[in-house]
Amino acid sequence: MAKRFVWITISKHYIFAFAILIGLVYLLSLPESYHLAVLSPAVVSAPVKYDVVIDPGHGGIDSGGIGEGSVYEKDIVLDIALKLRDFLEVRGLTVAMTRTGDTDVTHLASIRGTRHQRDLNGRFLAVHEGTVGISIHANVAKSPDENGAIVFYMRDSYIDQIYANTVLEQLERVHLLNHPRPIPRGNLLLLKAKPPVLLVEVGFLSNANDLAKLVDPRFRQVLAEAIGQGMINFLNFYRLEQSE
Ligand SMILES: [Zn+2]
Known part of the structure; x- marks a missing residue:
């Protein structure tokens, strides 16, 4: 026993x-992105160093969407982002970019994991250094008729919705919209950052009219200025709101 x-x-x-x-x-x-998705709002405590952080999507081996004639999303959005940076800097704002050349953003990551996970983590950490952030992308759809710009913002965030509306208001003066209102999303990591962050899709590379516009540097300049004006308008409102 x-x-x-x-x-x-x-x-x-x-x-x-x-x-x-x-x-x-x-x-x-x-996967470490799982931890990040759950913990990120609490663990990222980087001090704000810039008025704006601009994130041109993709880069390096990740070309993003591809339009007819080997038009790469990564190149189109980088050029718009650089023009946007110049527009904002001339108006006295401090600007940081997640990339200024044809590279990914894995070097800014604080996690191990796949290239994609580190790239996303790098962008996520970087936008925390801005009072506001913006990520710029271009779309590709199965239907060649799908066209126009889309503004995504963090679902259930009142301030992010105002930011999205303010940028969309300027965007619709110069470009077709795919959707008449900004679209709330809950599943995009970048939008979960503490500062207000938008993801702007500047049009469809799979649509002939959008593509013709987006390959024209003059149109990219017009787009950058519209987005920039929207961001300045929002920052003026946001600073007032924060100081009250
Ligand atoms: Zn993209």
Whole structure:
């Protein structure tokens, strides 16, 4: 009887230890982007250093969408972003960019993981250094008829919705809209950042009219200025709101 008692006691300890081990292995095996998605709003405490952080989408081996004639999203959005930076800097704003050349943003990441996860993490950390952020992309759709710009903002964020409306108001003066209102999204990591961040799709590379506009540097300048004016208008409102 005594022997059996000892065996039962030991095996209970083993089961307990084994359960803890399994739990630890499970936690460590979770992709790091999972941790980030859950914890990020609390753990990123980078001080704000700039008025604006601009994130041109994609870059490096990630070309993003491709339009007819080998038009790469990464190139179109970088040029708009650089024009936007110049527009804002001339007006006295301090601006940082997640990239200024044809590279990805993995070097800014604080996590291990796939190239894509590190790239996204780098952008996410970077936008926290701005009072506001903006990520610029171009779309591709199966239907060649799909066209126009889209502004995405963080779902359920009142201030981000105002930011989105303010930028859209300027954008619709110079470009067709795919959707008449900004679209709320809850599943885009970049929009979950603490500062107000928008993701602007400047049009569809898969649409002939949008593509013809977007390959024209004059139109990209017009777009950059419209987005920039919207951002300045929002920043004026936002600073007033924060100081009250
Ligand atoms: Zn994109």
